[in-house]
Amino acid sequence: MENVCLSEELIKSQVLCAPETKVVIHGEDCSVYKIENETGEGVITRYPVFPGIEILYNDIHMTNGVSHNEAPRPNVVEINHCRVGRFECEFSRGGSIYLGEGDLAVNVMTNITNQTWFPLSHYHGITIAVDIPVAESILKQLSEVMGKGLDFDLSAIRDRLCAKNSCFVMRATDSIQHIFSELYRVPQDLKDGYFKIKVIELFLFLNSPELVNKREERQYFSRKQIDKIKEIRQYLIDNVAQHITLNELSQQFNFPLTSMKLCFKEVYGSTINGYMQAYRVQMAAKFLRETTDCVTEIALKVGYQNSSKFAELFKQFMGQPPSEYRKSFVQ
Template identity: 30%
Template sequence: MTVYKLFSGVRLIYNDIFTVGGEASQAVTGDVLEVSFCCGGRSEYRRSRHCYYLAEGGYIIRRCSAGDEGAAYPTGQYSGVTLLVDMDTEFEGFSELFDGAEEVPRLLSERLGQELYISALRDSAEHIFRELWECREKASAGLMRIKVIELLMALGELDMGTSQAKEHRLTDEQAELAERVCRFAIDNMNEHYTIAQLAKMTRVSQTKLKSCFRMVYGCSLYAYMRRQKMYTAAELLRTTDRNILDIAVDCGYDNGSKFAKAFRDVMGRSPRDYRKYKGVRMEHFAVRKAEQPV
């Protein structure tokens, strides 16, 4: 995480997160306006017994109070840009760029109220977010300040009634259903469970299970577990001398050729070559112990 303090009470944060367990970021400590853009991975925000999800290319605007939960990362992977504006400050320095700039954050906050705004559409704000992300390692503080003001002004023109928050949310119970199934599948990755079996175990319809899982993790259970199995196999290849076929069995494959193909598809090289070169990079997804999801 890289933090730039651009104005009094205004921080621009670049996140590149790989975490095990989907840990949440720190809780909010004051009256803050947060604007976050997702460049990759997935983030989760909880409010009023609902969970809201942000995927690549989307952004969220929310007003936070002391004690509100920070974002969580259900896949363990996230990169993005966050703007935090402390609403208790006077925004010194804004007016140096142009007259009236210091009023922009307050006007945006007033229009938002206590609602969440989520957009997954390409618009002028999304373009500015991407410019901020692409210049993160070479931009001057002066350019970042200009881009932040430009971003806040673009967001101030939004029609808050166009928020897609309802299309990107689950109830707490629905999110917990997906998380329980995910933990169970990971703890039993040497076995193969169909959606029908898991739905029966959790006493929900297959359609509900599939839609809840996709909302939380951004893909099907099959795709998620295939990737998770290959990450687990890669870690074993790097850190142990175990036979490759034994590792394949532990990851639910009794056919060495199918395991090798799946591993190459996910990791970019064969298991043997990966072990030989000790891998290039391990990217972790959420791995948490669980009981049977009933």
Template identity: 25%
Template sequence: MLYEYLSSQKHISWNSSLPGVKICQFHLQGCSQDKRLKLSVLSNTHHFEAFFCSGGQLIVESTSTCPVILQSQGIFLLSDESKLCSIQISQDLQGVLIAVNPSAAQSSLSSICHILGLKLDIHAIRKKITNQNGYAILTDIPWAKALFEDLRRLPPDHREGYCVFKTVELLYLFCANTSTAGVLSETSSNAYPSLSISQVRAYLESHLEEKHTIPSLCHRFSLSPTSLKTGFRRMYGQPLHRWLTQQRIHRACELLRQSNLPILTVAQAVGYDSASQFSVVFKRYCGMTPGQFKKMSDSGDPSLF
């Protein structure tokens, strides 16, 4: 869980002023690369976490659902008995993490609720989160947007306390079966990883010269093959391999028009090992060979522009 990982980071300090609750405000600056955390059930922990993400992103991988991305201005509730298998955290991740021990925190959090005229059963909430795959993600609703807008205005030394207060409110809403709780449940189990798909497209556009396979892309972006192929078709209207070929041929046309590079060099610049393989694909899409295209381009044939 996030608590275990952040506790191992020496530069991160924790606030334990509230019994049963540990709080830290952090920014993972200076990390050389993204981290993938393998999660396992720790029988002696018995806690859950609320993470308020103000920068960077998490990629959440479950054993039963498609990967889901939590990005800036999102909230992540995680039980120690979740069905998650890993969490990938970006090197610039930042926010506030609240780690709650239900037994130790019941009295202190209930006291806060008593002041507000509310009742809060921490054990019941933990059980409910566990029954819903053990985690929930809250993004893109007015409640969350207002929270992060308030958080942005607050002085840094007030943000931890504010997040504790909002955690209590969030847990109450989650336990009360309100519409907000419904959004939590729906987001955690059914959200489509559209951000990951757009990241795949951006990555391919800037790496046309490289070899790409479905398994390698799935590994890089923490997607299942079905999520990647189905998601790409839904977002961009065609299979990934067809879109990638079109992008390569489009880039090849630009190079042929704007440079004097040899055909083989152009082919390699867009991901083909040989000029012959490149020529076959190019002719299929453009109706002529790369050499013919280059000759017509040099002559200023307006049909190419």
């Protein structure tokens, strides 16, 4: 019963959860939680690993996350890995961090989350929650059995990576990919033992003193700037058939050009032009699947006067010309 209570406390500390989260399944070996609001929904599946350690699989299809009113918890750390999509976390003390595909973040729960967003409207990733005093007790027992090499200090890892109450962010590397990629395809009958092995492997990785030198330092953008970038993105989408230059955007939204470009890339993980190219292709693909409009008409609808240039771009993104793409959806 004590371990169940511990897990409930840990799940409430996650940046993707809130007290109002609905419990879909509550089991000893697996629990499923659902978040839902006007922008979509998310499902989080939780597995206990060791006492004080649990893994959560996050499958989010929404834009706005949840607000948080968490009490500071210096002994709880969460480790987040982004597999697909993008995740934005705003802290109560100010500032935001963004995780893109393959990125890793380590945060101590005295660095309180104020709000979360998902700029691309989808996010798939893993959270590993650690209650340090409880986890260290079981890990100490393991090190006594298995010998030297597993005697890492979780408190020291927290203090080194999250110094001055900061969030440690490390951009995608082969090492991170190796550790987490296997966690996304664990056979169901091997989960219990495999989770334990992978968590220990992750702690060994985080225990490296050299890791702190790989911290990603990002330029700070205010909430006002970030909100304005989201307005710019919405404006571009609402006027997707028009050709709007970056200089025009800068002037219209009173946002210095260089800062606007940097802030957009931080929020959405892409340049403005690159983001809109991908958006236009996805919108065109939807028209090809769901309407009988000719390719030239669709090109105009998504902002391309030259249908040949549009077809070339479409093939670059989708792997085939618009006409062939449409045929593949005709019964």
